[in-house]
Amino acid sequence: MRILQWLFGGGRNVLKETVEVFRENAEAGAVRDADYSQAALAQYAAEFHARSNRTRFDSLADGLNRLVRPAVTLCVLLPIPITMIWPGHMAIAIASLALLPVGYWAIVGTVTSFYYGGRMQLKAQEFHTSLAATVANAPRIIETIDSLREFTSDSPGAADPGTDTELSEAATETSENPAVRAWQERGNE
Numbered sequence: 108m109r110i111l112q113w114l115f116g117g118g119r120n121v122l123k124e125t126v127e128v129f130r131e132n133a134e135a136g137a138v139r140d141a142d143y144s145q146a147a148l149a150q151y152a153a154e155f156h157a158r159s160n161r162t163r164f165d166s167l168a169d170g171l172n173r174l175v176r177p178a179v180t181l182c183v184l185l186p187i188p189i190t191m192i193w194p195g196h197m198a199i200a201i202a203s204l205a206l207l208p209v210g211y212w213a214i215v216g217t218v219t220s221f222y223y224g225g226r227m228q229l230k231a232q233e234f235h236t237s238l239a240a241t242v243a244n245a246p247r248i249i250e251t252i253d254s255l256r257e258f259t260s261d262s263p264g265a266a267d268p269g270t271d272t273e274l275s276e277a278a279t280e281t282s283e284n285p286a287v288r289a290w291q292e293r294g295n296e
Contacts, residue, residue, distance in 0.1 A: 179219070
């Protein structure tokens with residue numbers, strides 16, 4: 108009785124405490140997860156609450172930040188229809204760009220690469236992730252392709268009827284089917 112009282116008595120559970128060294132207490136883990144979710148939601152709500160107290164300048168700056176990518180995209184693609192509609196004006200505009208110093212183009216290239224570089228890196232990482240998933244599926248896909256190749260007409264032996272001797276023997280065999288047997292007997296008459 109003293110052993111059981113020592114294990115489970117006195118407001119302590121030695122067995123439970125020992126098990127929790129090796130395995131997480133599910134109830135305590137759920138409480139931690141709930142606290143984490145509540146803290147994340149509170150932070151998210153605080154972020155949106157802060158947005159509602161923004162000034163007009165904050166809204167203007169935010170709007171201008173969102174216009175950069177569409178503006179650059181339009182500046183790259185817009186010369187195509189302009190050249191088709193007003194080729195003379197576009198030739199003058201392009202010739203005038205040649206008057207800009209090389210240092211200006213270096214600054215434009217640097218700003219553009221820094222601005223788009225982060226996005227490109229993110230897309231490259233997403234591409235590598237999808238590539239890894241594709242490579243992981245490759246053995247299954249190759250197995251499927253190999254099994255389907257057996258049914259193509261250019262596969263060796265796919266439509267091999269055998270020798271003429273085998274065909275004539277198969278044609279002269281007696282059959283258990285009464286209709287086939289009657290047809291074979293009519294052919295022999």
